[in-house]
Amino acid sequence: MLARVPIPSIFVTGTDTGVGKTVIAGAIADWFRRRGSRVAVLKPAATGCVHRREGLVSEDAEFLAACADARFPLDLICPQRYEEPLAPAVAAERAKQPLDWDAIDRSIRLMSRESDVMIVEGVGGVMVPMDAKHTVLDMAVWLGAPAVIVARPHLGTINHTLLTAEALRSRSVKIAGVVINQYRTDGASVAEETNGRAIEKWGKLSILATVPAGRASAGDLSPDIVAAVEPVDWEALARNRAS
Numbered sequence: 001m002l003a004r005v006p007i008p009s010i011f012v013t014g015t016d017t018g019v020g021k022t023v024i025a026g027a028i029a030d031w032f033r034r035r036g037s038r039v040a041v042l043k044p045a046a047t048g049c050v051h052r053r054e055g056l057v058s059e060d061a062e063f064l065a066a067c068a069d070a071r072f073p074l075d076l077i078c079p080q081r082y083e084e085p086l087a088p089a090v091a092a093e094r095a096k097q098p099l100d101w102d103a104i105d106r107s108i109r110l111m112s113r114e115s116d117v118m119i120v121e122g123v124g125g126v127m128v129p130m131d132a133k134h135t136v137l138d139m140a141v142w143l144g145a146p147a148v149i150v151a152r153p154h155l156g157t158i159n160h161t162l163l164t165a166e167a168l169r170s171r172s173v174k175i176a177g178v179v180i181n182q183y184r185t186d187g188a189s190v191a192e193e194t195n196g197r198a199i200e201k202w203g204k205l206s207i208l209a210t211v212p213a214g215r216a217s218a219g220d221l222s223p224d225i226v227a228a229v230e231p232v233d234w235e236a237l238a239r240n241r242a243s
């Protein structure tokens with residue numbers, strides 16, 4: 001189990017792996033950084049990590065650290081790292097290296113002390129197993145941070161987004177809203193044009209931002225991605241935590 005994040009925070013989850021959680025979490029971190037906040041970023045566990053001279057590195061953590069201009073080392077930002085690109089519970093079992101919740105807790109404690117806000121990126125979607133007994137959803141409950149759901153723009157996303165919202169609500173995780181990512185501004189299909197409204201209506205969710213496909217390499221977010229998240233009051237959302 002983890003202690004609650006003791007500072008304003010946002011939990012960035014998604015409808016699936018590869019939907020753009022890292023890019024959107026990075027854009028949110030960048031939003032706070034540009035306003036002078038001391039931003040902590042956390043990827044509690046990462047799989048598919050790469051071998052470097054300094055050891056196993058999470059590329060998600062590197063991206064987030066660059067966007068936040070983070071003052072903490074990568075092994076605090078991502079304390080649990082696995083090589084195989086699998087659900088953490090499966091990667092941990094195969095590596096014979098059980099997930100260490102205490103290490104994650106320590107990261108939260110140390111980074112919170114010297115930060116104004118913490119942006120946490122989940123792993124895959126909410127039902128992904130973290131260890132033999134717990135899922136990403138359990139972790140979201142423990143962290144107590146409002147969730148941002150990153151969703152794809154195209155056909156199928158209504159179902160994925162509403163299922164994700166249902167799971168979060170079943171455990172009383174506050175939902176800040178949905179970010180539709182990689183929206184095609186030219187040549188969007190009818191489904192893509194109408195999905196946002198449908199998600200708002202049937203999911204009783206707000207679409208916080210619709211983010212176009214742009215350039216997104218570590219610390220270098222294209223101006224159109226930055227502009228898409230700019231109008232959102234992330235500060236108010238980060239403060240609006242579960243009681």
Ligand SMILES: Nc1ncnc2c1ncn2[C@@H]1O[C@H](COP(=O)(O)OP(=O)(O)OP(=O)(O)O)[C@@H](O)[C@H]1O
Nearest residue numbers: 017018019020021022023124182212213214215216
């Ligand atoms: N708005 C965007 N514009 C351009 N490329 C994007 C955008 N959003 C995401 N991508 C690209 O799509 C891929 C998947 O995005 P990302 O890594 O953020 O997904 P994720 O949900 O964090 O995945 P994971 O489950 O592995 O953590 C990456 O190559 C990323 O650069």
Ligand SMILES: C[C@H](N)[C@H](N)CCCCCC(=O)O
Nearest residue numbers: 017047048085086087124128
């Ligand atoms: C390796 C990858 N990029 C993710 N971080 C892990 C995603 C696990 C998804 C598991 C699943 O839902 O089937």
Ligand SMILES: [Mg+2]
Nearest residue numbers: 021022060121
């Ligand atoms: Mg990611």
